[in-house]
Amino acid sequence: MTLSDLKNQVCEANRALEPSGLVRLTWGNVSGIDRASGLWGIKPSGVDYASLTPEDIVILDLEGNLVEGKLRPSSDTKTHLHLYREFPQIGGITHTHSLHATMFSQAGRELPCYGTTHADHFYGSVPIVRALTPEEVETDYEHYTGVAIVQRLRELGLHPLEMPAVLQRHHAPFTFGKTAMDSLQNSIALEMCAQMALGTLTLNPDQAPIPTHILDKHHLRKHGPGAYYGQK
Numbered sequence: 001m002t003l004s005d006l007k008n009q010v011c012e013a014n015r016a017l018e019p020s021g022l023v024r025l026t027w028g029n030v031s032g033i034d035r036a037s038g039l040w041g042i043k044p045s046g047v048d049y050a051s052l053t054p055e056d057i058v059i060l061d062l063e064g065n066l067v068e069g070k071l072r073p074s075s076d077t078k079t080h081l082h083l084y085r086e087f088p089q090i091g092g093i094t095h096t097h098s099l100h101a102t103m104f105s106q107a108g109r110e111l112p113c114y115g116t117t118h119a120d121h122f123y124g125s126v127p128i129v130r131a132l133t134p135e136e137v138e139t140d141y142e143h144y145t146g147v148a149i150v151q152r153l154r155e156l157g158l159h160p161l162e163m164p165a166v167l168q169r170h171h172a173p174f175t176f177g178k179t180a181m182d183s184l185q186n187s188i189a190l191e192m193c194a195q196m197a198l199g200t201l202t203l204n205p206d207q208a209p210i211p212t213h214i215l216d217k218h219h220l221r222k223h224g225p226g227a228y229y230g231q232k
């Protein structure tokens with residue numbers, strides 16, 4: 001992938017945030033990485049999505065050094081950086097404050113899997129990531145957000161492509177994918193699943209999550225045999 005390709009892909013995914021209904025104001029950012037070069041691009045901070053151009057995309061390396069870009073990178077840059085360094089399987093990350101998924105984040109409630117719509121994207125309940133400690137917030141908020149996300153998926157034994165979403169407590173969701181656009185699509189799926197779950201619980205507060213045999217079937221269909229990354 002050329003640097004121009006990377007900038008185009010990351011710009012396209014960020015420009016798709018608003019039309020997808022996931023963001024208000026500038027409450028979101030998408031990044032993408034070219035694993036061959038180790039260079040990755042992210043939305044500049046606070047920039048209006050509709051006016052974003054590929055040349056605005058800020059390019060960094062996996063040490064966090066600025067490689068190219070005139071604008072300040074997203075305020076969540078260190079979170080994305082940590083995830084790229086710890087999850088070599090992912091190629092893109094999306095962070096938004098989408099309305100319903102953020103409700104689960106703020107309530108500290110994992111997002112249960114009530115149906116196949118959810119099962120087609122996420123292998124079970126979308127986990128809550130712990131709140132940061134006062135020391136973590138003080139020393140490096142965004143870096144420790146990434147640390148807490150990685151800790152959570154590892155303690156659950158979940159691969160970041162079988163569970164390409166987490167709900168950061170008191171904050172909002174982060175999703176991952178094979179590309180920037182794939183991570184955005186996972187954010188769209190997450191927001192829809194959050195809306196469906198809230199409606200499901202309204203209609204039936206005692207609704208049980210999807211049976212495991214159906215969840216496993218959808219995981220198998222999506223990832224193929226032998227791709228189960230987690231611990232049974």
Ligand SMILES: O=C(CO)[C@@H](O)[C@H](O)COP(=O)(O)O
Pocket residue numbers: 026027028029043044045046047073074075076095097
């Ligand atoms: O989570 C936050 C702030 O709480 C950020 O995601 C902002 O909502 C977007 O910041 P920029 O990407 O524009 O710096």
